[in-house]
Amino acid sequence: MTVLISQSFTGISIGAVLLLIALGLSLTFGQMGVINMAHGEFIMAGAYTVYLLQGPIGSAGVSLLVALPVAFLVAGAMGVLLEWLLIRRLYARPLDTLLVTWGVSLMLQQLARDLFGAPNVQTRTPEWLSGHLTLVGGADPLTLAHRRLFILALAVAAVVALTVTLRRSPLGRRIRAVVQHRELAEASGIATARVDRLTFFLGSGLAGLAGVALTLVGPIGPTMGTNVIIDAFLVVVVGGIGQLRGAVIAAFGLGVLQSVVEYQTTVSIARVTVLVAIVVFLQWRPQGVYTLRTRSLA
DSSP, X not given: OHHHHHHHHHHHHHHHHHHHHHHHHIIIIIITXXXXXXXXXXXXXXXXXXXXXXXXXXXXXXXXXXXXXXXXXXXXHHHHHHHHHTGGGOTTOHHHXXXXXXXXXXXHHHHHHHHHOSSOBOOOOOGGXXXXXXXXXXXXXXXXXXXXXXXXXXXXXXXXXXXHHHHHSHHHHHHHHHHHOHHHHHHTTOOHHHHHHXXXXXXXXXXXXXXXXXXXXXXXXXXXXXXXXXXXXXXHHXXXXXXXXXXXXXXXXXXHHHHHHHHHSOHHHHHHHHHHHHHXXXXXXXXXXXXXXXXXXX
């Protein structure tokens, strides 16, 4: 039972990381239909923000807390710039956005190599996140890593904040109006171009938060975003395009499945098993866990 609970917590922590990465995509891809392959490089920008702040600040704990809003703003600004320069000309052309943003991602990776060097770098973990929380002692103790608990708390806070923003704020209502019917929203007086940029700012900023979280689980480098972006797209597709609650269920479900299979076999077999499970699930339910119901689909 201790092993089962431990592996379940490991899977939940993996799901929390996937969820943080996928939250931004749920806006830019799920809500706006833009396949942004540069989303991974916004994650990289958030991670390097922690690395840059640890030098002048000194304290690993203070720099991590300061990096959360700074990384959100940096990645969000990068998303706004990308939307203003390129994406606004490619709406309703998803394959074109894929190709263009893939090229942007390659350029950002090369820029990171020029600025920070090709080898990966490691950030310092704060002392208050380096320990473990022991729930069950004895010969087979159950311990939960503080940094994993912090990532889980950060993911929950991000989901709550995004949900409140989309459902309760004027910006959220404008975003939903533009997503459901852009022409009618424009006729109603909504500045759709401004809403698009704000949506990209939110989605890209969430990617920056994910980058901060990833510094707690491994080294950072120019290609770190490429290594996780496909998993994030899978979470969005399995959860249902544009469905936030579906992304939550998919992220934690896939994380737990990968952790349990990995414990019984190997990392490679676990990833293959997860991919096979996704293919089987989408064959049975191609719209994902949840789908947007409208009169045209009823």
